[in-house]
Amino acid sequence: MTSFNRSTSRRLQKLIQIPSVWEGDRRPMSSPSRDDSEEKGECILWVDGSQGIVRGMDVVDPDTGPEAIVRTLMRAMEHPHSPAKPARPQRIVVRDREIQFYLRGVLQDLDIAIDYVPELHLIDELFRGFEEIIDSQVPELPPQYASTLRDKALAIWQAAPWEFLEEQQILSIEINKWDVGTLYASVMGMLGMEYGILFYRSEDSLKRFRATVLRDDESQERLEEAFLKQDCLFLTFERNNAIDEDEDDVDDLADLPLSEIDPTFGNIHPLEGLRSVLYEEEALVVLMALESFSRFIRDYRHQLIGETFLSLSRRYRITVPSDELTKSVNVTVSTMPQLAAELEEMAGFSSTEEGDFANNPMFRSLRDDLIPEDSFLSLGVVSWEMLEYLRNGVTYHQAGEIQQVGDGLPVILIQTSRPKAKIVIESVEAAGGLKAICFNPGADPFDGDRYDLGLLQTNNGELFLFGEFLDDDPIHVEARAKWNQRCKNTQGCCGLIIAKGLTGASRGNPQLRDMMALFEARSLSPKELGIGTLQLMPQLQFE
Incomplete structure (x- = not known):
């Protein structure tokens, strides 16, 4: 003892x-x-x-x-x-x-x-x-529906509707039961920031919130107030606690196995605020919504993946579990192209100098899986003499029409390991090559932070995030000012250099022998890109 x-x-x-x-x-x-x-x-x-x-x-x-x-x-x-x-x-x-x-x-x-x-x-x-x-204590979900709701939610996770549905591409779900008429489903996750579905109880609530979030002059307090004034049921996904504390953090939930994903349900209402509890009738409504939503994206996945948000509608008969009075409910799910166009116009997506952005097949989505997270990144310039050495010395060269004006070619330098650099080069090449480099505004409405987002646009229309910079960082502000002036001198000509040697003696200062690829491209202004301020959608958190 x-x-x-x-x-x-x-x-x-x-x-x-x-x-x-x-x-x-x-x-x-x-x-x-x-x-x-x-x-x-x-x-x-x-x-x-x-x-x-x-x-x-x-x-x-x-x-x-x-x-x-x-x-x-x-x-x-x-x-x-x-x-x-x-x-x-x-x-x-x-x-x-x-x-x-x-x-x-x-x-x-x-x-x-x-x-x-x-x-x-x-x-x-x-x-x-x-x-x-x-x-x-009230359980987060009614016990008789908890297991079924979780299974339906994980089926949604595996179907990954955010891979082809943007947040403004709303689906109406007409239930007409339990004092609920039509829900308006908005899918979160295309930007890889927060995954889930918001089921708005009214079209008006959806529009009001999006209009508030898109206002550049809103304070953090006003945005928090607007968030709590939403009228919706929600399903979000988060990482569960059954993980090793020493395990490296994963920025994107989509990279995790299904066993580490937990669905979270709840309600937001102007008079209740946010609560992570669903009562019995709310649980039934969410269950009907998830089942009909899941069937709809299964039946129309091919059409929804297309460039155009088509007008589609289908009626489903859903069995109601544990309800002796109601055996089944007829639920109609429909796409809402007109509302999607209205929300895109609200976000400033409706028109640019190059035409209608919403119908522009050259833009598909924003991705952040091209540039490795631990890469070294810098904005700089390559002298015209060095440019010639680069063109002849790199393994991969994408030529462009360069105007040799000013002190050299403005470039974005990305240094990573040799294997990862090869993957980046092959990915850009597979996407048709690099079309443009752009810095576009971004905002986190809840933290109040504003960002300068570095984007690469490939010739197949995809956008890749290569850097996030606080727009009030003095070092970045100075580097951006030089970048803008140099791009102006070269009439929009710029370049992307991919280099190896991240862990070697040349880390942060790659030499000519470390340069593996040079992509000559164009510089686009945010106005020319025409996607407006990219908003980080708020993440639902609970005590």
Whole structure:
């Protein structure tokens, strides 16, 4: 048996001994009246029965050994909860024979009597209070629908509708049941920032929120207020806690296995705010919405992947589980091309100098999977003399019509490892080569931060994020000013250099031998690109 070392025993013996009886026990936290599928842990309590106060409390894993009850007792003696003072009791009573014998062995030098009693009246009363609190808690999902909702949500995750549906491409889901008429589904995730579906209860709520988020002059407080004024049910996805703490962070949930993904459900309403609980009727509505949504994207996936957001509609008969009064519900799911066009116009996507952006087949999506995360990135210039050496020395060269004006060619330099550099080069080549380089504004409406986003546009119309810079960073502001002036001198000509040697002696300062590719391209202004300010959609978080 483990015992105190002598210095600890002497320290505890110096505590004043008070004429009181302490109750001690260790019990499961879960309520016996609830069917808890997960172990809640065990609570260790030490209570001064004479004064009626809790001196120490801990929650431990059920597999924790008997030493835990002694650790809590030591804190109850030396560092008790207020208003108790440090002290040791004359007598301890427990209701467990094993705990009694264990404590007798450990505390034998402290002159404390350890007795067994069949009932601990004060602790029994405290645990009855705990059980009442647990029983009164509302589960996040009604138990009869929890498993089905989770399965439907994970089916949505595997279907990945954000790969082909943008946030403004709304689907209407007409249910006409449980006081819900039509829901308006907006899919989040195409930018790889937050994955989920918002089911707005009205078209007006959807429009109001998007209009607020798209205003450049809104303060963080106003945006938070607008977020809480939404009227919608939601499904979002997050990483679960069943991971190794030492495991590297993953920026994109889509890179994780299904076992590490957890769906989260909830409600947002102007008068309720945000809550991560669905009540029974809300759970049924979300279940009907998810099932019909899932069937619709299964039936029309090919049409939805197309460049044009077509007018599509289909009616489904959905079986209602656990409802004797309603066996099934007819749900109609439809695309809303007119609303999508209105939302695109609201975001400034409707027209540019080069034509209608919404119908421009040269733009597909924004991706952030081209440039490795640990790459070294810089904005600079290559002299015209060095440019000739580069053209002849790199493994891959994409030529362009360069105007040799000014001090050289403005370039974006990306340095990574040799294998990763080869993958970047092959990916750009497979996308038809590099068409343009652009810096476009971005904003996080909740943090209030504004960004200068570095984008690469390939000839197949895809956009790749290569850098995120705070727009008030003085170093970046200066580098951008030089970039703009140099691109103006060259009449929009610029270049992208891909280099190796990230972990070698030339890290941050690649030499000519490290340069692997040169892509000569054009520089586009945000106005020419015509996609407006890219908004980071708010992430739903819960306590």
